[in-house]
Amino acid sequence: MAELWNTLILEPILNSLIALCSILGGNFGLAIIVFTVVVRMALLPLTLRQTRSTKAMQELQPKLQELQKKYAKDQQKLQQEMVKLYREAGVNPLGCLWPLLIQLPIWIALYQSIMQALAATPENLLNLAQHLYSWEPIVRAIPLDEKFLWLRLSKPDPNLILALLVGATMWVQQKMVTPPAADPRQQSVNSMTLMMMPLMFALFTLSFPSGLALYWVVSNVVGIVIQYFIGGGWGYLRRSSLSDKPVPSRDVTVTKSPSKVLKKGTEESKVVSKATETRKKGFFQR
Amino acid sequence: MTLCPDGRFNLCLGVLLMFSLSNLPKLIRMVILLVVVPVIVSVAGCASPEWQGWSGVAYYEGTLFVGSTDGKLLAMNPSARSGDLSFPAADEWVFPIPTFGLARPVCGPACASPSPVVNIYATPRIADDLVYIATYSGESGRILAVNRVAPGYTEGAPMRSKGEWVYPSVLESIGAIVGSPVLYDGMLFFGSSDGKVYALDATYGEKKWVYDTGGKIWTSPAIADSVLYVSNYERRLCALSIQDGTLLWQKEFPASIASSPVVSNGKLFFGTFDHYFYALDATSGDVKWRFKGGGWFWATPVVKDGVVYAGCLNGKVYALKADTDVVAGEKLWEFSADAPIIAGPVLTAGGLAVASKSGKIYVLRVEDGDLVRTVAIGSQIVAPLCAVGDMIYIHARDRCIYGVNIELGEVVWKFSTLIK
Numbered sequence: 121m122a123e124l125w126n127t128l129i130l131e132p133i134l135n136s137l138i139a140l141c142s143i144l145g146g147n148f149g150l151a152i153i154v155f156t157v158v159v160r161m162a163l164l165p166l167t168l169r170q171t172r173s174t175k176a177m178q179e180l181q182p183k184l185q186e187l188q189k190k191y192a193k194d195q196q197k198l199q200q201e202m203v204k205l206y207r208e209a210g211v212n213p214l215g216c217l218w219p220l221l222i223q224l225p226i227w228i229a230l231y232q233s234i235m236q237a238l239a240a241t242p243e244n245l246l247n248l249a250q251h252l253y254s255w256e257p258i259v260r261a262i263p264l265d266e267k268f269l270w271l272r273l274s275k276p277d278p279n280l281i282l283a284l285l286v287g288a289t290m291w292v293q294q295k296m297v298t299p300p301a302a303d304p305r306q307q308s309v310n311s312m313t314l315m316m317m318p319l320m321f322a323l324f325t326l327s328f329p330s331g332l333a334l335y336w337v338v339s340n341v342v343g344i345v346i347q348y349f350i351g352g353g354w355g356y357l358r359r360s361s362l363s364d365k366p367v368p369s370r371d372v373t374v375t376k377s378p379s380k381v382l383k384k385g386t387e388e389s390k391v392v393s394k395a396t397e398t399r400k401k402g403f404f405q406r
Numbered sequence: 407m408t409l410c411p412d413g414r415f416n417l418c419l420g421v422l423l424m425f426s427l428s429n430l431p432k433l434i435r436m437v438i439l440l441v442v443v444p445v446i447v448s449v450a451g452c453a454s455p456e457w458q459g460w461s462g463v464a465y466y467e468g469t470l471f472v473g474s475t476d477g478k479l480l481a482m483n484p485s486a487r488s489g490d491l492s493f494p495a496a497d498e499w500v501f502p503i504p505t506f507g508l509a510r511p512v513c514g515p516a517c518a519s520p521s522p523v524v525n526i527y528a529t530p531r532i533a534d535d536l537v538y539i540a541t542y543s544g545e546s547g548r549i550l551a552v553n554r555v556a557p558g559y560t561e562g563a564p565m566r567s568k569g570e571w572v573y574p575s576v577l578e579s580i581g582a583i584v585g586s587p588v589l590y591d592g593m594l595f596f597g598s599s600d601g602k603v604y605a606l607d608a609t610y611g612e613k614k615w616v617y618d619t620g621g622k623i624w625t626s627p628a629i630a631d632s633v634l635y636v637s638n639y640e641r642r643l644c645a646l647s648i649q650d651g652t653l654l655w656q657k658e659f660p661a662s663i664a665s666s667p668v669v670s671n672g673k674l675f676f677g678t679f680d681h682y683f684y685a686l687d688a689t690s691g692d693v694k695w696r697f698k699g700g701g702w703f704w705a706t707p708v709v710k711d712g713v714v715y716a717g718c719l720n721g722k723v724y725a726l727k728a729d730t731d732v733v734a735g736e737k738l739w740e741f742s743a744d745a746p747i748i749a750g751p752v753l754t755a756g757g758l759a760v761a762s763k764s765g766k767i768y769v770l771r772v773e774d775g776d777l778v779r780t781v782a783i784g785s786q787i788v789a790p791l792c793a794v795g796d797m798i799y800i801h802a803r804d805r806c807i808y809g810v811n812i813e814l815g816e817v818v819w820k821f822s823t824l825i826k
Contacts, residue, residue, distance in 0.1 A: 242458075
């Protein structure tokens with residue numbers, strides 16, 4: 121099984137990465153960036169499918185919650201009703217699983233490739249030797265230059281810059297697709313999740329080779345760009361920032377009826393919100 | 407939680423969390439959590455061993471010395487091991503190499519796996535009453551001289567009265583050491599990951615000279631006629647004077663050098679990553695011939711009676727004529743093993759012993775490469791072999807030492823280095 125993994129997934133990715141490095145003048149950092157963008161673009165159809173399925177599932181959540189309340193004591197009926205709901209909405213609950221299934225091995229292989237290509241330990245180097253194709257440009261590209269900007273790609277970033285970048289880009293990406301929940305309890309869980317993941321990955325970055333963290337940052341940025349264009353703008357990131365925005369106190373006077381300024385602000389918010397909503401729906405309505 | 411020491415497990419954990427905490431329906435989250443991630447993780451090889459290192463076995467006056475994968479130096483009596491006596495028997499001891507207060511790297515939850523701080527790749531060297539062991543601790547390394555009869559280190563500090571020392575000191579370190587040190591004329595020479603070659607007084611551990619080659623050194627130096635030859639990862643081979651470390655000559659190659667050089671009869675032999683095996687004039691560095699193999703030459707070659715035996719990662723052993731005018735080298739014979747050859751071959755009375763990564767030891771006739779016999783130990787072999795008479799001692803990847811009688815073709819004893 122491991123042989124199959126190496127031959128079909130790891131070795132093509134590893135050798136492509138090194139060949140790319142060779143083409144890009146031996147700059148491995150640049151090779152990671154270009155390769156990540158290429159991989160994310162190649163996986164775009166899958167990402168779109170996943171986004172679509174997740175979105176559809178999210179839209180069904182209120183109805184599902186209703187069903188769960190309604191049939192809390194009859195599990196069999198609940199299952200039947202859920203299946204019925206999925207069928208009526210034309211949604212396959214496993215629809216968002218397949219794209220993940222295909223992407224996950226590629227991510228793991230990419231991670232392994234970065235680790236092996238940089239040969240941070242003698243074991244890595246020995247593994248690398250056994251996975252390289254015997255093409256001269258690839259063989260002669262070793263050893264790769266692990267220096268990129270201020271980073272040593274096989275070592276963790278000693279500064280906090282990369283950790284902050286990983287955390288921030290991940291937060292933005294997640295925020296763009298996480299809808300606010302009506303239920304305050306659910307909202308607090310969502311907020312926690314939204315903070316937890318970026319925080320954890322930022323902490324991982326402190327001990328992971330920075331080559332991998334670079335991959336995360338680029339992958340997140342590409343994810344944000346994709347989400348921006350297919351989701352119609354900044355999605356829930358913009359909407360929540362608008363709704364959270366406090367009204368400037370100097371413009372507000374306490375009167376029985378809302379001031380002209382406040383009225384105008386509210387009107388503008390509505391317009392922006394509507395526009396955002398329209399843009400957000402853009403892709404899915406197609 | 408210690409499946410993947412190099413962080414792979416942490417990545418898997420991250421991926422798992424990423425999906426399990428996302429807005430996916432509960433059913434899908436459960437499927438990912440319980441089935442998908444473990445399957446992919448196991449297929450992707452996340453269950454790799456948590457330890458590092460492949461110290462070979464060294465033999466000195468009836469005792470075997472080896473660095474274990476959990477950072478210990480062991481002295482073993484082969485007679486006691488073949489008699490299956492409890493460890494430690496007479497002339498045996500175990501010495502946990504001190505960490506010298508080395509702090510763990512700064513890390514968050516990603517550092518879940520407690521991988522050993524001290525790893526050992528270098529084979530110990532022995533002279534008189536001292537055993538020399540080099541360490542690999544992430545970025546840093548040290549070399550320790552330990553009393554051969556009974557280590558005297560107390561609370562991590564060497565016992566001077568027993569002649570022990572540590573270089574550079576208990577408070578300082580140099581780059582991590584992978585290649586085995588070499589003893590020559592009362593001096594100890596070794597290369598380090600910081601790219602430097604160090605020459606120390608073997609008795610007191612005092613630095614004689616240091617030379618920076620400009621690229622990390624993961625190979626062992628070779629010495630002949632007061633000249634030290636060392637290769638580095640940056641495709642360079644340097645010849646230095648052992649007196650003061652003066653550079654005599656250096657040569658750049660198209661690819662990195664993985665195998666430690668061997669010098670014999672005025673020629674230097676080693677292999678490179680681009681599948682070439684080189685013979686250089688040891689005095690000038692001129693290429694005499696180069697032979698194209700089918701893979702990386704990782705194993706240290708062995709030379710005898712005008713023939714060079716080189717193991718290759720394509721699973722072949724090549725017997726090449728050492729003195730030839732043919733620019734492309736002159737192959738006398740080749741033998742195909744079942745797996746890559748990582749451990750260097752050794753010459754025994756019965757022939758040339760070659761170990762493949764799969765754990766098979768092939769005994770070949772030196773004249774024509776014909777197979778005499780095969781012994782399988784059942785574990786991967788990466789560390790250099792140690793041949794003593796009819797016996798070959800192997801530190802295998804299952805973290806056991808094997809005593810193999812090459813004439814009988816059988817494993818005589820096996821001993822686990824995991825000692826509490």
